[in-house]
Amino acid sequence: MSEQVSESAMQAASDAWVAFSRLKRRLGELAVSGDLSPGQASVLARLAKHGPASASELAAAERVRPQSMATIVAALERAGMVERNPDPDDGRRLLVTLTELGRERRLDDRRARELWLARALQERCTPAQLRTITEAMALLDDVAQS
Template sequence: MNDSDPPLSPTAVRAAGDVWIVFSRLRRRLRALDGEDDLSPAQAAVLKRLSQHGPASASELAAAEGVRAQSMAKNVAALEAAGLVERHPDPYDGRRRPVTLTERGREQRLGDLRARQAWLARALQEHGGEEELRAVVTAMALLDEVAQS
């Protein structure tokens, strides 16, 4: 914050703190629902990244996840052994072998996403009425706008 910023209202400060805490709790709870029980958090992160961003080399995955290339190579090998990812030679660079999700990897990832979304939808419905659910939708639109600014 610099001197030209307007002062923060107590409500804005409280809202920021509440959002931080609630998102942290929700993230932990949703991670606990992962169907990827036999995968490490790092391996689950690789599946998520490949699902969202498409094929990548092990070194690109390591850089994106902030881990050593050797650690990523072990994670990719374990995912490959489980049939969740595969590597193919790059037609333009024979030294590069991009990692891609297999159909099984895609299905597992999609099933996990659906399970988390269904749990959250049920929990929201159990704890709030239509008016409160609409307020959540409105709040999420505001938070999305903040995240993209």
Template sequence: MGESDLAARAAGDVWVVFSRLRRRVRAVSGEGDLTPAQASVLARLDKEGPASASDLAVLERVRPQSMAKIVLALEQGGLVARHPDPEDGRRQLVTLTDLGRERRLGDRRAREEWLGRTLGERCTDEQLRAVIEVMALLDDVAHA
């Protein structure tokens, strides 16, 4: 197997495992009542702070009409709020509410606890060190 074949196989394996892991973690997190798009918007607002719905649409690669529906559903659930943009009163900024932030924090804790417990049950210390090392390599790739 040549270098390009190895890289292609590694890429395929990483893709499959991350996809499976994402589905499994979603099931654990309690995000089941949120669509993937809603969960993604909450994560983005939590990580990057307030944004307009049009900016979110661009960042999430969805139509503005679709983002309007996503934001409305999150707002109705009390997870986000809209406020006038202090720099441009015509625009509204979408912000995470305290409930939205608590939801994100609780979901993240649940995911991390499940993953930590599962890794601890299934892996030796040597395997756990290998996971840490591989994650560092993949993080380097993500920042390339």
């Protein structure tokens, strides 16, 4: 089924895509995770968002080889940020779970990125522009949930 899409909707979609891609890349470049590799920071974020997962599930979700994920999980485990526990539904399987330290590290990372973005917006936007951004984000959130 092919629907007609207005030129203005296509332009809005393209502009949003470019802006979100640039913003995601910029936020990813921020060195707020200290000694964590990007892969380690990404696993902490995934576990915080989606909960415990097996190393193979993490590897698939992060699109890395299982051996690479094993290295990432081992480093996080040595640092005390994750632990492996038997899956309550299948005792042969281990689930990687955030520890309290891992949760705190993830929150610190998120707060630092949000603070950077808030400062950047405050420096570049008027109060009216900030309200427009807030309204636009609410609309995009509605689209994402439909």
